[in-house]
Amino acid sequence: MMENPRKLINFACGFTKSRHVETKYIFVTGGVVSSLGKGIISSSLARLLLSRGYSVTIQKFDPYINIDPGTLNPYEHGECYVTDDGHEADLDLGHYERFTDIHTSRANNVTTGRVYQSVINKERHGDYLGKTVQIVPHITDEIKRDVKLLGNTGKYDFVITEIGGTVGDIESTPYLEAVRQLRWELGRSALCIHLTYVPYIRAAKELKTKPTQHSVKLLQSVGIQPDILVLRTEKEIPPAMRRKVAQFCNVRPEAVIQSIDAPSIYEVPLMMHEQGLDSLVVEMTGTEKHSEPDLTAWNHFLHKLENARETVNIALVGKYVELQDAYKSISESLMQAATYCDRRLNLVYVHSEKVTEANVEEKLAGMDGVIIAPGFGQRGIEGKFTALKWCREHDIPTFGICLGMQCMVIEFARNVLGLENANSTEMDPGTRHNVIDLMEEQKSISNMGGTMRLGAYECRLKEGSIPAEAYGRELVSERHRHRFEFNEEFRSRFEEAGMECVGENPDTGLVEIVQIPSLTWFVGTQYHPEYKSTVLHPNPLFMSFIKAAIAYSEKKGKADA
Numbered sequence: 228m229m230e231n232p233r234k235l236i237n238f239a240c241g242f243t244k245s246r247h248v249e250t251k252y253i254f255v256t257g258g259v260v261s262s263l264g265k266g267i268i269s270s271s272l273a274r275l276l277l278s279r280g281y282s283v284t285i286q287k288f289d290p291y292i293n294i295d296p297g298t299l300n301p302y303e304h305g306e307c308y309v310t311d312d313g314h315e316a317d318l319d320l321g322h323y324e325r326f327t328d329i330h331t332s333r334a335n336n337v338t339t340g341r342v343y344q345s346v347i348n349k350e351r352h353g354d355y356l357g358k359t360v361q362i363v364p365h366i367t368d369e370i371k372r373d374v375k376l377l378g379n380t381g382k383y384d385f386v387i388t389e390i391g392g393t394v395g396d397i398e399s400t401p402y403l404e405a406v407r408q409l410r411w412e413l414g415r416s417a418l419c420i421h422l423t424y425v426p427y428i429r430a431a432k433e434l435k436t437k438p439t440q441h442s443v444k445l446l447q448s449v450g451i452q453p454d455i456l457v458l459r460t461e462k463e464i465p466p467a468m469r470r471k472v473a474q475f476c477n478v479r480p481e482a483v484i485q486s487i488d489a490p491s492i493y494e495v496p497l498m499m500h501e502q503g504l505d506s507l508v509v510e511m512t513g514t515e516k517h518s519e520p521d522l523t524a525w526n527h528f529l530h531k532l533e534n535a536r537e538t539v540n541i542a543l544v545g546k547y548v549e550l551q552d553a554y555k556s557i558s559e560s561l562m563q564a565a566t567y568c569d570r571r572l573n574l575v576y577v578h579s580e581k582v583t584e585a586n587v588e589e590k591l592a593g594m595d596g597v598i599i600a601p602g603f604g605q606r607g608i609e610g611k612f613t614a615l616k617w618c619r620e621h622d623i624p625t626f627g628i629c630l631g632m633q634c635m636v637i638e639f640a641r642n643v644l645g646l647e648n649a650n651s652t653e654m655d656p657g658t659r660h661n662v663i664d665l666m667e668e669q670k671s672i673s674n675m676g677g678t679m680r681l682g683a684y685e686c687r688l689k690e691g692s693i694p695a696e697a698y699g700r701e702l703v704s705e706r707h708r709h710r711f712e713f714n715e716e717f718r719s720r721f722e723e724a725g726m727e728c729v730g731e732n733p734d735t736g737l738v739e740i741v742q743i744p745s746l747t748w749f750v751g752t753q754y755h756p757e758y759k760s761t762v763l764h765p766n767p768l769f770m771s772f773i774k775a776a777i778a779y780s781e782k783k784g785k786a787d788a
């Protein structure tokens with residue numbers, strides 16, 4: 228008999244019974260400057276509401292014209308995050324998932340480009356019945372439709388919507404107009420949290436609230452009265468100053484909350500809870516009260532984070548090391564795993580373009596483990612090969628991710644199999660030894676955006692391999708973002724010489740994982756395990772890698788003693 232699809236959806240979302248709820252919409256806007264941490268505040272609020280037993284989702288609206296960040300250079304926008312359903316998303320969705328364990332999707336990240344594309348498609352289709360298509364109401368209606376898409380499923384008590392950019396930006400204007408209209412239509416079921424900055428003027432030894440007042444005025448001038456203000460600050464904001472902000476900005480005094488710089492972003496939910504952010508949201512939206520949040524598991528993690536004394540030293544070899552946001556999910560995954568192993572992570576970024584035969588020892592000898600990063604294109608690739616050769620010859624725990632795995636294969640082909648100039652056809656389309664090659668289904672593709680092999684696919688693990696031991700399962704599902712793959716034609720030569728394929732796609736046979744079993748921990752994954760590692764559920768392969776790194780450092784320590 229067919230399963231009831233509704234039941235299946237509910238099961239996938241963690242519900243035990245089917246129900247329909249009245250969804251409350253929380254909008255998070257930002258003012259004064261960018262990079263104040265709207266994503267962290269949104270994620271923290273989501274964590275608190277989830278821990279009180281509500282069902283929650285978070286979405287991000289980005290005011291740029293790109294359809295998605297997939298075509299953006301990491302220098303522009305940091306890491307491109309990937310969801311289960313294969314959406315190339317803003318890195319804030321990574322924060323959302325790491326804080327909440329919610330699996331996000333294409334519906335959780337909308338850009339101006341997507342909004343316009345949809346409106347223009349409708350116009351071409353004749354859906355507007357001869358009307359002039361305008362920003363208001365057509366673009367704003369489209370935004371409103373997207374805002375409510377997840378809420379309309381009836382599954383969520385709260386939909387938190389983060390509006391990218393800063394109030395006053397030309398690009399943000401249609402979003403703010405949509406928020407204004409929604410607040411009017413939804414009444415108490417919608418609420419606006421505005422995040423601003425309170426600078427500390429060192430010379431005057433004073434905190435200044437004027438930028439906050441101006442930013443709230445700007446918001447009011449487009450018809451939005453914020454309900455809650457979160458003030459980002461380096462120093463404690465005195466109660467009298469908060470009362471002043473409340474008075475100037477028409478906000479209740481207890482709804483002026485400070486977000487002071489914290490040693491870890493994972494402390495922010497606790498800081499928000501102490502000041503009553505979650506209670507305020509529940510009360511102001513007239514939501515049925517649930518018990519206080521159960522943060523036991525979260526606090527357990529924080530306790531470990533704060534109390535770890537010994538360090539684990541990991542090098543990340545990549546070409547975007549000047550911008551650490553480019554490897555955000557990897558660095559967070561390493562930190563989570565290190566924390567659960569009671570270690571402080573010392574992550575050393577090594578610029579792959581600067582690694583040479585002459586300096587590789589100096590760069591890597593003090594490390595307990597090495598990550599070879601994902602990436603695209605030729606730049607920095609030779610440094611990755613040099614690092615890998617050194618790691619392989621010194622049996623140091625080494626983890627190659629996506630391009631990093633492909634580099635493991637190429638280095639092995641060149642230096643162990645003796646296949647001269649072995650390469651990926653991405654770097655050398657004419658190579659005779661194309662050990663990494665373009666996937667068949669990619670050969671006819673010319674558009675760049677959204678056309679890679681993206682999202683979650685299954686991988687079958689070989690019994691007894693490191694990944695099989697780590698996951699404790701035979702079948703896993705992990706996320707992907709690539710065009711090239713291990714070339715099956717060479718497989719037997721690799722396996723005979725000691726590099727094994729220990730994970731493959733059960734349907735297509737695509738090689739997902741390579742391992743050198745004679746080495747302690749030398750594993751490369753075509754997939755990106757970092758996208759599914761969260762604070763409460765660190766990825767097993769990162770856990771296994773960090774444990775191996777710790778064991779290696781202890782062995783090294785003994786040998787040095």
Ligand code: GLN
Pocket residue numbers: 600601602603604628629630631653708709710711712
């Ligand atoms: N450039 C490689 C490919 O497209 C690897 C991609 C990655 O590291 N995400 O297959």
